[in-house]
Amino acid sequence: MNTLRRIDLNLLVILDALLAERHVTRAAERLHLSQPAVSHALARLRELLDDPLLERVGSVLVPTPRALDLVEPLAEALAKVEALLTPDVFEPAVARRSFRLAMSDYGAALLLPNLVRDLRREAPGIDLVITQGSRDAVLDQLLNGEIDLAAGVFPNMPQELRSASLFEESFACLLDKSTLSSGGKLTLANYLARPHVGVGRGGGAVEVGQALTAIREHRRVAVALPHWSVAPQLIAGTDLILTVASRVLRQIRHPELAVVPVPFKVPAFSFVLVWHQRRDDEQALTWLRERIAENACAD
Structure with missing residues (x-):
């Protein structure tokens, strides 16, 4: 962990390009960097890894045994980092996952019939698990990540939760x-x-x-x-x-x-949809919230 703190992840990207090109100028062109910047990065990498990494033999740079050992794990690590930082693309038609929703049978009677028909038509791989509980219990479940969404009447909510009104009720x-x-x-x-x-x-x-x-x-x-x-x-x-x-x-x-x-x-009261703020930007959950809201407005 201490070594990781000292490494700029950009150095690993530069090392990957150097091992692929085996040429400082070509690696710089590939990364849209200056040649001095890549040379400086190579010097830092040699110091951090305590290995020459690339040695000049005649007019070419030849990877050391240590560098060759790094080629495959470095490529895998960079791929995993890229996947981690790239937002997931949610495609309803092919997605396969389960959502956990809490609502009373009143909420279920209003929201589920049209929602389920939409899901079967647009996202047949999506499953729903419906639970029921007291208002306090449902809010605790949202805070603890036990459920994805809750629909109902929640006049007092913790600040970590977000809500959107589905309709006003009398x-x-x-x-x-x-x-x-x-x-x-x-x-x-x-x-x-x-x-x-x-x-x-x-x-x-x-x-x-x-x-x-x-x-x-x-x-x-x-x-x-x-x-x-x-x-x-x-x-x-x-x-x-x-x-x-x-x-x-x-x-x-x-x-x-x-x-x-x-x-x-x-x-009158507001019937709302509630979720945790940490899931504000989750594509799949945003899509489901929108489908529920559309069905509630159409009622």
Whole structure:
């Protein structure tokens, strides 16, 4: 390691050219350097490696045994350095890799159907692994490199993480049409008097609860669920009310169900995509972020 600190990598490039050309002037022309600069570099290399490297025999320079031993490993080392410093070119059509994404089933319902269709068409070698967890757990996974991306609601994030808003979201209520008043409206009094389905992990239970607390009211949650997917199936034929983010309700097509505004103010929120700042310039991940954003905007 101490020797490496003393070596300018440019010296190795010059040595590679000298061993190939076996001529100082031609090596200088090959590298677009002056002849004195190459001669000076050769002198430094001889000192560092404690070997003449190239010896003049008549009118030509002949590599020493030590120099000949260096030819192959030097070429391999320079190739590896060049590969390390050359940005990867990500080609979706031929790429083969796996991405790990964290999102609730709400986020999955909104983002995955179109995204997966796009991937199968444009990047069939890309695999997705979807996980779910609490907001704090997901942020820790991003910081630790356990996942590549997270989609969801993250009002407070560590400074090492980056985010991009996919869309602004608001809340709505889903209920059986037969339980609405003749005017088709849901009043605050009726809302508070009826039982509710509460959904955690991205379904809005926290935000709805906070909004009710702000007006000094509360609701009775008759069915508490950790995920969203089954919640709409519990509403038809009952007096239950489901209050969730409104975009996901657009997918519901049921003749007995109605989507109505929430009868009190629940602040809108931003649904974001989050990644670690150290991966800002990673081509593959940037491409995937763009595909997710395009599908979210198209919804």
